[in-house]
Amino acid sequence: MGFTKMQEGLVKESWEVLKQDIPHFTLRFFSLILEIAPGAKNMFSFVRESEEIPQNNPKLKAHAIKVFKMTCESAIQLREKGEVVVADTTLKYLSTVHVKSGVKDPHFEVVKEALLRTIEEVIREEKWNEEMNNT
Incomplete structure (x- = not known):
């Protein structure tokens, strides 16, 4: 389930870019979580009753x-400290909180996928290539 070395490096490299507009990228990240796993919406009281992401x-x-x-910080720590x-x-x-909300291991895969997709969108024109896409 963890990140590959390439994925960890990608997260670290892109973190500086992502930090420049955290509100925008975090909403995109969260939107992707719900796009990948629509059922996860019920785990969040603040969006459960909404038809769209407010x-x-x-x-x-x-x-x-x-x-x-x-x-992001966890991925960087994994890369640097193991x-x-x-x-x-x-x-x-x-x-x-996670046990109470019913979070299971597959949910963390969704978070990982959403993070990587967010990063892809941020650096698509600069650094994203087929090799990174296959990580």
């Missing part, structure tokens, strides 16, 4: 930014 929903924006940053370092309190909180 671009001005402050709860959605805040959550998407947290998930996006943590995903592991992800998270404070115990954060880890306990995240595990409680």
Whole structure:
């Protein structure tokens, strides 16, 4: 399930570009999660009742930014340190929330795919090539 070395490097290289417009890219990232796995919408109270992704929903924006940053930073840590370092309190909180929401391993594959697609969109014209597409 983890990132390949090429994928980890791609995340790290693109992170500087992504940080330039986090609100835009995080909403795109979250939109892709729901596009890939529409059923995941029911896991998020702030979009559960909506027919579309509310671009001005402050709860959605805040959550998407947290998930996006943590995903990118985790990929970078994996590449640099071989592991992800998270404070115990954060880890306990995240595990409680994810278990309560019914998150399973396949959901993390969706997050990975959404992140890679977001990165592809950001760097498509500059660096994206067939080799990166096959990672």
